[in-house]
Amino acid sequence: MMDKRLWIGLALAGLIAPYLFYEVTLAKLVCFALFAVAFNLLIGYAGLLSFGHAAFFGSAAYVCGYVVRDLHLGPELGVVAGTLAAGLLGALFGSLAIRRQGIYFAMITLALAQIVYFIALKSPITGGEDGMQGVKAATALFGLVSIESNRARYYFALVVALLGFAVVYRAIHSPFGAVLKAIRENEPRALSLGYKVERVKLLAFVLSAALAGTAGSLKAIVLEAATLTDIRWTMSGEVVLMTLLGGMGTVTGPIVGAFTVAGVESWLANIGQAAEVSAWLRAITSAQVVMGLIFIFCVLLFRRGIVGELQHVMKRNLNL
Amino acid sequence: MEFKQVLQQAMLGLYNGAFYAILSLGLAVIFGLLNIINFAHGALYMLGAFVALIGLTLLGGWLGSPDLAIGYWASLIVAPVVVGLLGVVIERTMLRRLYQFDHLYGLLLTFGIALVIQGLFTQFFNTSGEPYPGIPPVLQGATDLGFMIFPKYRLWVVSVSLAVCLGTWFMIERTQLGAYLRAGTEKPDVVRAFGINVPLMITLTYAFGVGLAALAGVLAVGTVQPSPVMGAEMIIKVFAIVVIGGMGSIIGSVATGFLLGMVEGVTKVIYPEAADVVIFVLMAIVLLLRPAGLFGKE
Numbered sequence: 001m002m003d004k005r006l007w008i009g010l011a012l013a014g015l016i017a018p019y020l021f022y023e024v025t026l027a028k029l030v031c032f033a034l035f036a037v038a039f040n041l042l043i044g045y046a047g048l049l050s051f052g053h054a055a056f057f058g059s060a061a062y063v064c065g066y067v068v069r070d071l072h073l074g075p076e077l078g079v080v081a082g083t084l085a086a087g088l089l090g091a092l093f094g095s096l097a098i099r100r101q102g103i104y105f106a107m108i109t110l111a112l113a114q115i116v117y118f119i120a121l122k123s124p125i126t127g128g129e130d131g132m133q134g135v136k137a138a139t140a141l142f143g144l145v146s147i148e149s150n151r152a153r154y155y156f157a158l159v160v161a162l163l164g165f166a167v168v169y170r171a172i173h174s175p176f177g178a179v180l181k182a183i184r185e186n187e188p189r190a191l192s193l194g195y196k197v198e199r200v201k202l203l204a205f206v207l208s209a210a211l212a213g214t215a216g217s218l219k220a221i222v223l224e225a226a227t228l229t230d231i232r233w234t235m236s237g238e239v240v241l242m243t244l245l246g247g248m249g250t251v252t253g254p255i256v257g258a259f260t261v262a263g264v265e266s267w268l269a270n271i272g273q274a275a276e277v278s279a280w281l282r283a284i285t286s287a288q289v290v291m292g293l294i295f296i297f298c299v300l301l302f303r304r305g306i307v308g309e310l311q312h313v314m315k316r317n318l319n320l
Numbered sequence: 321m322e323f324k325q326v327l328q329q330a331m332l333g334l335y336n337g338a339f340y341a342i343l344s345l346g347l348a349v350i351f352g353l354l355n356i357i358n359f360a361h362g363a364l365y366m367l368g369a370f371v372a373l374i375g376l377t378l379l380g381g382w383l384g385s386p387d388l389a390i391g392y393w394a395s396l397i398v399a400p401v402v403v404g405l406l407g408v409v410i411e412r413t414m415l416r417r418l419y420q421f422d423h424l425y426g427l428l429l430t431f432g433i434a435l436v437i438q439g440l441f442t443q444f445f446n447t448s449g450e451p452y453p454g455i456p457p458v459l460q461g462a463t464d465l466g467f468m469i470f471p472k473y474r475l476w477v478v479s480v481s482l483a484v485c486l487g488t489w490f491m492i493e494r495t496q497l498g499a500y501l502r503a504g505t506e507k508p509d510v511v512r513a514f515g516i517n518v519p520l521m522i523t524l525t526y527a528f529g530v531g532l533a534a535l536a537g538v539l540a541v542g543t544v545q546p547s548p549v550m551g552a553e554m555i556i557k558v559f560a561i562v563v564i565g566g567m568g569s570i571i572g573s574v575a576t577g578f579l580l581g582m583v584e585g586v587t588k589v590i591y592p593e594a595a596d597v598v599i600f601v602l603m604a605i606v607l608l609l610r611p612a613g614l615f616g617k618e
Contacts, residue, residue, distance in 0.1 A: 049427070108603070114557075115597045118597050284440075299425050
């Protein structure tokens with residue numbers, strides 16, 4: 001019952017939001033939320049810390065941009081192509097990285113993602129340093145609905161993101177999700193129970209990569225651009241932070257985290273632009289420094305994250 | 321003719337390898353005792369370069385006396401000490417609280433530290449870097465090695481790196497102190513029962529590891545302009561080298577570091593487009609064939 005309310009609440013909030021906030025910012029937040037939800041499937045439910053998820057997010061953005069801008073195909077095809085490309089890349093990287101665990105896994109995903117970054121930097125298709133600008137949907141969505149206006153693009157992103165959340169939700173509340181959690185808690189035991197641990201982990205990795213790709217493709221559509229920022233390792237760090245701050249292994253945590261991190265960042269950007277601030281204030285309010293400080297704070301004192309902490313408090317009060 | 325060119329590039333690659341070796345050695349030392357991958361390593365390497373730059377160009381002005389500038393030779397000592405002290409603070413105030421949790425938290429914490437350091441420097445210094453004006457004349461110019469003319473500075477860096485790496489290896493594998501360190505990695509409780517102050521040993525190990533990173537940073541100022549982002553791309557390559565070498569052994573991190581520097585150098589002549597990614601591609605191949613790494617045991 002609780003779950004049904006959650007979904008209705010999310011959908012309603014998403015519907016009303018553009019009447020209260022700027023649509024383009026909102027659309028971007030929705031994309032990040034989907035990215036973080038996809039990432040959380042790995043870290044929160046399989047205990048795998050991927051530090052290279054920007055590779056999937058960013059390469060999908062480029063693929064989608066290429067399909068929409070250069071091949072003049074519809075935005076829905078762009079998103080499908082981006083998702084598939086990220087899923088394939090995920091299968092490739094996953095099959096390599098899954099051989100090692102823990103911090104090794106993190107380092108390997110990071111290093112593999114760096115290859116993708118260099119390709120994006122050097123390839124003539126991606127526009128190098130400038131990125132892929134002017135990704136405008138040439139045709140209407142499914143040939144029916146135009147998404148030329150900001151609001152239409154926002155709703156498109158919202159619907160796709162909600163579908164993505166539903167896929168993840170379904171996955172973690174299925175036998176597959178139960179096996180994932182078992183692997184996270186005690187891998188040798190899951191192995192001895194006869195589960196094909198590597199295959200399950202790889203499947204989770206591919207699913208997570210593909211959905212991160214959906215998020216990246218959406219971002220290319222709603223912001224009409226794919227950039228190097230989407231694919232650089234700092235983006236991988238950002239999605240880790242969103243998930244950590246919101247609450248790893250909680251259903252809504254990554255969404256809350258994504259909105260908080262991206263919200264704080266745009267707020268900080270305003271401070272930085274104010275002319276009267278001193279150099280030191282500008283330095284400590286720069287996005288990178290604040291991101292680092294939130295990281296340190298979360299790891300040292302706030303490991304459950306916002307939603308995790310709330311759940312913990314609620315549970316404790318109910319038990320009293 | 322062709323062979324000579326490859327040999328020359330391999331020699332020049334040895335120079336990059338010298339940095340990879342010192343950095344991956346520091347990571348291996350820290351990993352050995354703390355079980356933490358120090359993501360801040362790149363930022364602390366950058367910090368080492370900036371201690372040298374600031375010490376030479378700005379410090380005198382800040383203190384009101386130009387005589388107080390710290391030259392290149394002094395920086396080789398001062399930078400590791402300053403960064404090592406910062407390492408003591410980081411380990412005592414932050415890392416120490418995390419040993420009881422999943423090792424991933426150590427990685428995330430040091431990532432946060434890296435962002436803060438790098439972010440602060442980005443605000444105050446130009447990202448494209450400023451040249452270091454204080455390379456001693458004795459290290460400038462080139463020397464004839466017989467088969468090629470080799471820049472003296474590069475020769476100096478390769479020698480320092482080799483000496484530091486061998487010294488560290490000797491200390492850890494062949495001395496009493498090293499025996500305590502290795503025992504502390506395996507059985508901290510037993511070592512403590514022998515009256516060894518294990519927490520202090522851990523602190524000093526972290527300080528030593530990051531001090532090595534800072535030393536590499538000072539060495540880098542001879543050919544790289546100190547810039548806030550110099551550590552960020554470097555550290556990812558070093559991670560790949562660590563994966564290739566296998567985290568288990570000190571000698572593995574050093575040998576792989578030098579070897580891959582040379583491979584990268586040779587790639588620059590044979591297929592220049594691949595030079596930036598050859599290390600990562602090799603990592604993928606090694607993972608396929610030998611997941612534990614070249615020198616790792618599993």
